[in-house]
Structures are given as C-alpha cells and as structure tokens.
Amino acid sequence: MKLNLNTRIYIAGHRGMVGSAIWRKLEADGYSHLIGKTSAELDLRNQKAVRDFFEEEQPEVVIDAAARVGGILANNEYPYQFLMENMQIQNNLIDTAFQAGINKFIFLGSSCIYPKLAPQPLKEEYLLTGPLEPTNKWYAVAKITGVKACEAIRKQFGKDYISLMPTNLYGPYDNFDLRTSHVLPAMIRKFHDAKISSVNSKQSVVSSGDLPVTLWGSGTPMREFLYVEDLAEAVVFALENQFQDNLYNVGTGEDLTIKELAELIQKIVGHTGEIIWDSSKPDGTPRKLMDVSKMTDAGWKAKTSLEEGIRRTYAWFLENQGEFKELKIK
Numbered sequence: 446m447k448l449n450l451n452t453r454i455y456i457a458g459h460r461g462m463v464g465s466a467i468w469r470k471l472e473a474d475g476y477s478h479l480i481g482k483t484s485a486e487l488d489l490r491n492q493k494a495v496r497d498f499f500e501e502e503q504p505e506v507v508i509d510a511a512a513r514v515g516g517i518l519a520n521n522e523y524p525y526q527f528l529m530e531n532m533q534i535q536n537n538l539i540d541t542a543f544q545a546g547i548n549k550f551i552f553l554g555s556s557c558i559y560p561k562l563a564p565q566p567l568k569e570e571y572l573l574t575g576p577l578e579p580t581n582k583w584y585a586v587a588k589i590t591g592v593k594a595c596e597a598i599r600k601q602f603g604k605d606y607i608s609l610m611p612t613n614l615y616g617p618y619d620n621f622d623l624r625t626s627h628v629l630p631a632m633i634r635k636f637h638d639a640k641i642s643s644v645n646s647k648q649s650v651v652s653s654g655d656l657p658v659t660l661w662g663s664g665t666p667m668r669e670f671l672y673v674e675d676l677a678e679a680v681v682f683a684l685e686n687q688f689q690d691n692l693y694n695v696g697t698g699e700d701l702t703i704k705e706l707a708e709l710i711q712k713i714v715g716h717t718g719e720i721i722w723d724s725s726k727p728d729g730t731p732r733k734l735m736d737v738s739k740m741t742d743a744g745w746k747a748k749t750s751l752e753e754g755i756r757r758t759y760a761w762f763l764e765n766q767g768e769f770k771e772l773k774i775k
Contacts, residue, residue: 448506448549448685455480455504457489457538458511462618463553463611466677467508474681480504490533492541499545506549507542508680509535509591517580517661517729519625524583531587539594543604550606551683552595554588556669556694556733557581558610566736569610569692578730596691607688609679612696612735616673616754617761629670632660632707633759636714643718655718658711661726664704669696669734672754675747682745696735697747703728713755 454471458464459481471479480502487498489511513530520527535552542550559567560575572592577585595606619630626634635658643655679695701709707720740746749757 450475451478452476453478453480453503453505454508454684455502455506456508456510457534458509461510462616462620462673463614463676464508464510465618466616466673467510467680470674470677470681489537490530492537495537495541496544499541504542505547506684507538507547508551508553508684509538510553511538512553514584514620515625516627516631517727520581520584527583528587531584532590535587535591536594539591539598539606543598543602548604549684550595550598550604551680552591552606552608553680554592554608554610555584556610556612556696556735557585557730558589558592559733561730565732566698566734567694568736569690569694569739572692580727580729592692599691605687606691607683608692609683609695610692610735611676611679612669612671612694612733614671614673614676616758619673619758621762628668628703629706629710629755630758632710633714633755633762635660636711636716637759637762639718640714640716655716657719657721658716659721659723660703660707661723662703662728663724664702664707664722666703666728666730667700667732667734668703668706669698669700670706670751670754671696671747672749672757675749679740679745679747682743686743688743690739693740693743694735694737695740696737697751698735698737698741699751700732700734701751709752710755713752713759
C-alpha cells in the first residue's frame, strides 16, 4: 500500500522507548492519524480486547513496538513472562492485523534471535542455525515466532509484513531500573549514582575520588549499540518503502568491548572512581555485531555516533530524574 499523511497508523507500545521515538518521528514528518493506547487502556495479552480495539479504531498500518523487555537478570528470573507474554502480545497483534485485512505490518525484534556462536557479523540467514544464548533465550524464542509468523503471512498471502531486528538500543525513555535494565542504561545509572553518592559523602567525610562501581562479567564481550531515534528513522523508512525480503538487521555495523563502553560512559557522566569487574557474573554472548548490508543496500544507514547518543541519553536522564521509567515485573 502507498502511505499518505492521513494514513491511520497504530503504534503498539507507543509509550515505550522505541514506540515513543517512532511516534515523535512520524509526528515530525507530518503524519496526522497516529493511534496509541497505554497498557492500562489496552492489554495486548488479551485477544478479545485487541480485536475489539482494531474493529473500533480501524488502523491501516501496524507497528509492533510492544514487548516485555529487560536485561540478563530479568530474563533469568522471569523466564515464563518473557516467553509467554511476548508471544501473547505479538500473536494477538499479528493475527488480528491479518484478519482485519491490514497489508502493512512492521514487527520489531532483537539481535538476540541469532545463535550464540553464529559467525560475526550476524547475517539474517543465520537465524535458527544454532543454539541460542541461554541468558535471554526465552525472549529470543518468542521473537523468533513473531518473525516466522510475519514471514508465513508474507509467503502465503503476499502481504507486506516485515521484521526489523535492531541491535542493542538506548536513548530517551529507556529503562534505568537496575534489576531489569539493559547494560548501557544500567551503566549510566550506576556511574551517576556513584558520583552523586560521593558528592554527598564528601559533605561530611573527607575523601578523595568517587565511589567505585561494580559491573557484571569480565568486560571482554563485544556489543553494538544503536540510538533509538536512528531506529525510528529506519522504521519510517521501512513504512514508506517496499522491501524485497521479510527480515532486515538494523544497526551501526560497529561494536566495542563492554569495558570500552564502561570507560566511555564513565567519562561522559564524569565519574572518577574505580571500575570493579565481577567475573562471577555471566558475560552473555561473546559478541553480537550485526551485518547491516541488506538495510544499507535498501537505502538506510544509522547516523548518530555512540558518544553523541550517550551524551544525549545522559542529558535526558538528568532532566527526567524522578520521572523516568523503572520496569517492575510482577
């Protein structure tokens, strides 16, 4: 289908980090019929509620940015929620969109769908060629079923259902709760808290340097990070163009070690204390670098450098303390 500025676009998860970035981008581009419901207004795990919502709102395009998300700790402690709730959310959205005759659907997943020891950089064709990383396999299995559901609809019925697999994301409206957050926002929070605690302690005790920060693992795994506003641009690009395949990686094509990431965040935050690496904690996948050549060939490329993105994210963090999201799992 051909979009216009009056196309009714439903963004599932529009209040989250990814969904809100997509909303802001579409709004800035002049799209005037954006549809969004909070989780309190619409429980995406409830099939009947989702079907009633589609019948009432009549969306023409669906972007699925809704998911139960979290880091290694959250995945390890809540495996059932990460598996079942993500399947419920995406299955209800995908099938209801299909049954409603919607021809354009964008499903957002994660680079964790690829095997733990797949060759680097990760190509789309590596999907289902080996065992997953155990620390996030529950989320990964759910997302793989979403990718395959969209692929099946595309293959059997010729509808424009595509899956975009972003690398590790960060940015405004991220989750900074230390029990459930991903590595980059968790580091921002830890370095900031240590810096502030040091300032407060120095008011009554003479000391030098900031409090130390303890981080998980060895610091040797390599990771790639994408600023969420770049992902939003990729999603809008996919909306406005016809893609030839069903699955596309979205990233920068560049990575760094967790140790290098920590030192960069420490510099940006202004923390001067020691970094202690707790090697008793798991590292996760040794390396996750995306091959983004398919997306590049399609005409899109990320533009925000890691340092600039982290500076913007920390500035947002400082401006929104006391209000930013902390994800709690019941």
